[in-house]
Amino acid sequence: MAQETLTAFFGWLTLLHIGLFTLSAILVLAMQDWVARLHGRIFGLAPADVSLTVYRWLGTYKIVIFATALGPWLALKLI
Numbered sequence: 001m002a003q004e005t006l007t008a009f010f011g012w013l014t015l016l017h018i019g020l021f022t023l024s025a026i027l028v029l030a031m032q033d034w035v036a037r038l039h040g041r042i043f044g045l046a047p048a049d050v051s052l053t054v055y056r057w058l059g060t061y062k063i064v065i066f067a068t069a070l071g072p073w074l075a076l077k078l079i
Contacts, residue, residue, distance in 0.1 A: 003076060010073035017065045021058070028054050 028035055035054065036047035045053070 003079065007073065007076040010069055010076060014065070014069040014073050017069050021061055021065060024061075025058055028058070 032051070033047075036050040039045060039050045039053075040047055
């Protein structure tokens with residue numbers, strides 16, 4: 001596979017992931033009470049636990065984006 005093709009793939013993958021991350025963060029912030037009640041009922045969690053879990057999930061997802069999409073894209077751009 002050509003370097004330009006891989007660079008384009010990882011670039012679009014990065015944009016897709018960042019868009020999904022941003023949408024998720026905005027929706028969770030906008031509907032925080034509803035999300036906490038829904039997940040609290042489904043999984044039997046307190047609202048504070050739901051907030052902490054969502055915060056950890058968003059942080060982990062950000063690290064995954066950097067490691068699997070943005071990092072390879074930057075490496076290919078620097079070559």
